[in-house]
Amino acid sequence: MGENDSIGLKKGERAAKYSTIANFSLAIIKAVVGVLSGSIALLADAVHSFSDIFASLAVFIGLKLSQRKPDEKFPYGYYKFETLSSLIISVIIIISGIEIAIESINGIITPKPISMPLTAIAVAxxxxxxxxxxxRLKDRVGKEINSPALINDGKHxxxxxxxxxxxxxxxLSAYIGYPIFQGFAGFAVAMLIIYIGIKFGKEAVLVLLDANLDPKIVEKIKEIAINFEGVEGAHDIKVRRSGPYVFAELHLETEKRLTIQKANEISEGLEKRIKNVVNDLDNIMIKIEPENKLVVRIAIPVDKDEGLNSIISxxxxxxxxxxxxxxxxxNxxxxxxxxxxxxxxxxKRGLKTVKFLKNEEVNIVLFNGKINEGPSYALSDELISVVKPNGENLKDMLLNAAINDDIL
Structure with a gap:
């Protein structure tokens, strides 16, 4: 987790803290006025606000824990604590929705007039x-730091x-003589709250189960990988979200003759490029697998154009x-x-010859002579093997070269 990530999480923590204080104050006011006025709708809204307090508190705790650095017990970090807090929010939303629905149904069955209507209207x-x-605050900050829990709390x-x-x-309807509308108003709110809670809860559960919620990220990673120099193909790309961050892994297909140094260069370069495109990516695990080619291209230096009867130069x-x-x-x-x-x-005759062979997509050079140090290193960098001739004729030499290089 970088310095910018830590600053973002602290910013989200502050937003959740301010939300908790504001909701607590509002809940107390609505509860007191609801009891004194006898307003079922305002009491239900007070219960709803108290649920918001626990929801904001859960987000605050989740963001606080997410700032902890990975350790021996949690080597992948504490990011999922935020997702867990998002699930808790969803449960609280559903429970509060059910409570409001029950109170509202009672208000419809036995509507009652309210006292202190103007005060109740002002509080509402x-x-x-x-x-x-x-x-607005939680939605803006949540999107800035890419916090699903804070965004969900903002939607709430x-x-x-x-x-x-x-x-x-x-x-207002009760004030002008229609108290039954308090119950209908509360019930409508309850249904909406329950729907939102189920929706958020489903997403949180899928994240905790490491489900891939964004197939576009997989497509994006694959596109970057297959267009990266030295990569022949990419498969088994897996993406999961942990709190506000994305973790990924993929398998790369490369030339079998790839050196360890070249493999590291490909891995590090590809990781950097993917992270530049996928902003939320915290970590990507890259496994390199040598590709088993069915067809290999072999080049032989010759003095004359005599086909398979040519003599190696x-x-x-x-x-x-x-x-x-x-x-x-x-064949x-x-x-x-x-x-x-x-x-x-x-x-630089040798180096330019290597460049020519690279452009021809050659995998093996069949040659028994001496190659200077510069061209030899260049061949190695371009993953072109040099194999000594072995066979009675050129055809046998070609087949043996492919077999000895362990490609087919």
Whole structure:
């Protein structure tokens, strides 16, 4: 977890703390006025606000724990504590919704007039404005730090706006002589709250079960991987979310002759590129698997164009031609003789020959002579093997070279 991540989590922690204080104050006011006025709708809204207190407290605790660094007991960090707190929020939302529904049904069956209606109306209006402010705050901060728990809590506060407005409408209706509307208002709010709770709870459970909730991230990672230099293919890409962060793993297919140094370069470079694109990515595990090629391309330096009757040249960079062919099991196909564009060049002849072979997508060079240090390193960097000729004729040499290189 970097410094920016820590700052973000602390910012979310502050938002959750302010929300808890505001909801606690609002809940006390609504509870007192609800009891004194006898307003079922306002009492139900007070119960709802108390549930918000526990919800905000759960988010606060989750964000606080998420800031802990990984240790021996939790090597992947404490991020899932936030997801767990999000699940707790969902349960609290559902329970409070059921409680409001029960109270509202009682209010419909036995409607009662309320006392202190103007005070109750004023409290309901204050609740609307406070809920709006808290919803905007938590939604904005939650999106900034990519906190699902804080975003969910913010959405819950948006529900509070409508629920408080419906409560206001119910109390106003009771004030003008229709107390039954308090019950209907409360029941409508309860159904909406229960729906939101189930929706958030389902998402939290899926995250805790390491479900992939965003297939687009998998597609994005695969696209980056297969277009990365040195990577032949990518498979078994797995993505899971832990709190506000994403963890991923993938298997890469590469050339079998890949060196450890080159493998590390590919792994580190690919990880950096993926993290630049997937902003929420905390960690990615990359496993490199050598690809078993069915077809291998072999090049042989030759002095004359005589097909499979050509004689292997004693020179690498000076060789005027290269016999290039594909070997598939026991078959030799696509045989062609190509001029070596570097043969007539005075300087860096060997390095330019390597570049020519790379452009021809050669895997193996069949050669028994001496290759200077520079071109030899260049061949190794380009994952081109040099195999000594072994066989009575060129055909046998080609087949043996492929087998001895352990590719087929």
């Amino acid at each position: 209006l204050i609740s609307v404005f406070v809920s709006f402010f808290l919803a 506060s948006f529900v509070d706006i409508f629920s408080s407005f419906i409560v206001f409408f119910g109390i 004693k020179h690498f960079g000076k060789a005027p031609y290269f016999l290039i062919t594909d070997v598939n099991k026991d 030799i196909k696509n045989l062609q003789i190509k001029e070596n564009p570097a043969a007539t060049i005075e300087q």
